Amino acid sequence: MSEGTLYDKVWERHKVADLPNGQDQLFIGLHLVHEVTSPQAFGMLRERDMEVAFPDRTVATTDHIVPTTSEGRSRPLADERAEEMLTHLEQNTADAGIRFFGLDDERQGIAHVVGPELGFVQPGMTVVCGDSHTSTHGAFGAIGMGIGTSQIRDVFATGSIAADKKAVRRVEVGGELGDGVGAKDVILHVIRQLGVDGGVGHVYEYGGEAIRSLDMEGRLAVCNMSIEGGARAGYINPDETTYEYLRGREFAPSGDAFEERKEYWESIRSDADAEYDDVVEVDADDLAPQVTWGTNPEQVVGVDEAVPEPADTRDPEAAASAQAHTEVTPGETMEGHAVDVAFLGTCTNGRVADFREAARVLAGREVDDDVRALAVPGSGTVKRKLEAEGIDEVFEDAGFQWREAGCSMCLAMNDDALEGDEVCASSSNRNYVGRQGSTEGRTHLMSPAMVAAAAVEGAVTDVREFDTPDAVGTEVDE
Amino acid sequence: MSGPAGDDAPDAEGAAVPAIRRVAGTGVPVRGDDIDTDQILPARFLKAVTFDDMGEYAFYDQRRDADGELNDHPLNEYRGANVLAVNENFGCGSSREHAPQGLMRWGVEAIVGESFAEIFQDNCKSLGIATLAVDHEDAVALQDFIEANPDAGIEVDVREETVRYDGTVVEGEVPDAMREALLEGIWDTTAVMRTNLDRAKAVHDDLPYTDD
Numbered sequence: 001m002s003e004g005t006l007y008d009k010v011w012e013r014h015k016v017a018d019l020p021n022g023q024d025q026l027f028i029g030l031h032l033v034h035e036v037t038s039p040q041a042f043g044m045l046r047e048r049d050m051e052v053a054f055p056d057r058t059v060a061t062t063d064h065i066v067p068t069t070s071e072g073r074s075r076p077l078a079d080e081r082a083e084e085m086l087t088h089l090e091q092n093t094a095d096a097g098i099r100f101f102g103l104d105d106e107r108q109g110i111a112h113v114v115g116p117e118l119g120f121v122q123p124g125m126t127v128v129c130g131d132s133h134t135s136t137h138g139a140f141g142a143i144g145m146g147i148g149t150s151q152i153r154d155v156f157a158t159g160s161i162a163a164d165k166k167a168v169r170r171v172e173v174g175g176e177l178g179d180g181v182g183a184k185d186v187i188l189h190v191i192r193q194l195g196v197d198g199g200v201g202h203v204y205e206y207g208g209e210a211i212r213s214l215d216m217e218g219r220l221a222v223c224n225m226s227i228e229g230g231a232r233a234g235y236i237n238p239d240e241t242t243y244e245y246l247r248g249r250e251f252a253p254s255g256d257a258f259e260e261r262k263e264y265w266e267s268i269r270s271d272a273d274a275e276y277d278d279v280v281e282v283d284a285d286d287l288a289p290q291v292t293w294g295t296n297p298e299q300v301v302g303v304d305e306a307v308p309e310p311a312d313t314r315d316p317e318a319a320a321s322a323q324a325h326t327e328v329t330p331g332e333t334m335e336g337h338a339v340d341v342a343f344l345g346t347c348t349n350g351r352v353a354d355f356r357e358a359a360r361v362l363a364g365r366e367v368d369d370d371v372r373a374l375a376v377p378g379s380g381t382v383k384r385k386l387e388a389e390g391i392d393e394v395f396e397d398a399g400f401q402w403r404e405a406g407c408s409m410c411l412a413m414n415d416d417a418l419e420g421d422e423v424c425a426s427s428s429n430r431n432y433v434g435r436q437g438s439t440e441g442r443t444h445l446m447s448p449a450m451v452a453a454a455a456v457e458g459a460v461t462d463v464r465e466f467d468t469p470d471a472v473g474t475e476v477d478e
Numbered sequence: 479m480s481g482p483a484g485d486d487a488p489d490a491e492g493a494a495v496p497a498i499r500r501v502a503g504t505g506v507p508v509r510g511d512d513i514d515t516d517q518i519l520p521a522r523f524l525k526a527v528t529f530d531d532m533g534e535y536a537f538y539d540q541r542r543d544a545d546g547e548l549n550d551h552p553l554n555e556y557r558g559a560n561v562l563a564v565n566e567n568f569g570c571g572s573s574r575e576h577a578p579q580g581l582m583r584w585g586v587e588a589i590v591g592e593s594f595a596e597i598f599q600d601n602c603k604s605l606g607i608a609t610l611a612v613d614h615e616d617a618v619a620l621q622d623f624i625e626a627n628p629d630a631g632i633e634v635d636v637r638e639e640t641v642r643y644d645g646t647v648v649e650g651e652v653p654d655a656m657r658e659a660l661l662e663g664i665w666d667t668t669a670v671m672r673t674n675l676d677r678a679k680a681v682h683d684d685l686p687y688t689d690d
């Protein structure tokens with residue numbers, strides 16, 4: 001049993017009661033809501049004649065189904081079922097008095113981008129959302145957990161979930177990251193080491209030199225993909241990087257209140273002598289940019305490393321069928337593997353820093369003629385900031401389509417989808433068969449910089465071979 | 479709860495939340511590790527404001543050939559079954575409750591497999607679907623048996639944490655919290671937690687960040 005970790009402290013602070021089945025009733029400090037998993041829960045609430053108990057702890061936005069072209073966003077939406085979902089969310093949030101960032105609000109975007117960037121998510125909170133990537137918010141030293149719709153109903157009705165405390169695994173990532181290598185590479189590498197189900201029953205506490213050196217965007221990308229490693233939550237202890245990111249955010253405390261709150265944030269950090277259920281070390285020194293070759297997020301190699309023979313993997317049968325699907329050749333590297341689509345965005349890599357990183361690769365270059373390239377900012381706030389910096393022009397000049405905010409081709413619930421057996425270089429987090437809208441489509445997960453490089457070359461490429469400027473655009477202070 | 483083990487019908491007629499002590503019926507084997515919720519319920523079918531139609535969409539793409547005709551997928555072949563037999567890390571990926579909702583509405587009442595993804599398992603608990611984790615060999619043997627004997631009876635006993643078929647008794651594990659919840663009929667957590675609403679309010683008021 002762990003003791004003295006951030007997880008233990010935040011859990012204790014939020015525990016409401018012991019439940020008769022042995023679980024804990026845990027108070028939820030922030031409930032993020034979106035259109036796909038909430039209407040059924042609001043419906044269940046109505047059936048029972050109950051009201052949302054803590055509307056002040058609830059924030060809603062729309063992300064999964066929204067069109068990403070500006071024409072496509074006029075109401076009613078062309079897709080009737082999408083329109084119905086959006087209307088339900090508007091009505092449900094209005095009735096319950098829940099703050100909602102809708103299509104007419106320039107702060108609308110992916111829940112896991114909006115929550116952090118507006119300052120709703122803070123250290124020492126419990127955060128849930130009907131979406132598995134709620135693990136993202138652990139980047140602040142919060143406990144973020146994805147939940148199902150019946151649990152959403154629980155949170156609406158009681159401000160709580162019934163939950164078991166998990167084991168805490170410290171994931172110590174050592175080493176220094178080279179140029180062209182970042183958070184996405186680190187987390188893909190971690191998942192490769194620990195497996196897609198390695199984290200089941202665990203919460204990951206990420207630490208070590210390679211993690212400490214990341215900015216908040218990088219930390220968000222790492223924690224985002226905890227769930228791809230089977231860990232429902234993953235977190236990083238808050239530090240000055242966290243506090244500096246929060247300072248001045250719209251819904252974060254300000255002035256004296258900020259300094260006061262910081263005392264709480266500091267108090268929930270894992271103690272120096274905290275006890276973990278286990279500790280694993282992952283070496284990220286000299287790590288190469290990572291690319292997935294298969295159809296789950298642990299089927300990963302360094303870009304300059306050979307794709308393994310199925311027999312050399314943890315699950316040879318799965319590897320063989322994955323390789324048949326993606327048509328990669330064991331023994332060869334992923335370099336030169338042709339791509340048809342480049343997709344940049346999502347709750348993993350749809351933030352300002354991600355687009356800046358990709359823009360450095362794209363500056364003065366052009367997207368390959370045969371590649372369809374989509375840049376989809378994670379939120380309206382991200383989009384406007386990049387436009388203020390002139391980064392949208394770098395993308396458009398290179399031949400990327402510059403879109404409105406949403407989940408887009410991450411899961412293709414709108415018009416943005418792979419067609420047929422297209423191959424996609426994607427900054428998203430899942431490469432399951434069919435994930436991007438076509439059952440024959442192929443997804444290769446990689447960092448934003450690698451997506452940009454693949455767009456330019458029309459094939460997977462080692463971004464370290466590109467000369468890039470230190471910065472592009474004019475960075476505008478927030 | 480005491481008393482004789484009933485069949486899988488709710489013994490407290492009319493009660494909102496029946497206790498679930500055992501699930502008896504026939505089996506349906508779906509083989510493969512890391513079967514994710516995108517496969518179980520493809521994203522394009524999530525565009526609905528209720529779960530009512532989800533039964534039709536369970537494993538939708540796998541159940542059809544390239545022309546859209548139903549193929550020989552187990553969910554087409556073993557209609558009427560209620561015990562799903564799977565392998566490792568079943569239900570990984572997206573948290574969508576649409577996945578277990580779809581399986582439940584298709585007819586699944588219990589799942590026997592090597593291991594389950596956490597959110598999926600929580601969703602099953604919310605819906606009163608029992609999950610029993612068994613060893614690799616036992617999972618495969620059960621799948622083999624069902625394929626050879628599609629009409630044979632299979633029984634998952636939540637209290638005993640076993641699956642029985644053809645004179646074989648396989649021991650497995652139902653997570654403690656799920657087992658208690660199913661046996662006591664307290665798997666609908668909303669009702670249980672609502673009785674603690676005052677305490678939840680007290681925790682809310684006591685947190686340093688709730689007055690923003």
Ligand code: SF4
Pocket residue numbers: 063064110111112131133346347348406407410411428429
């Ligand atoms: S961007 Fe993708 S992973 Fe993130 S919330 Fe949207 S659909 Fe889910």
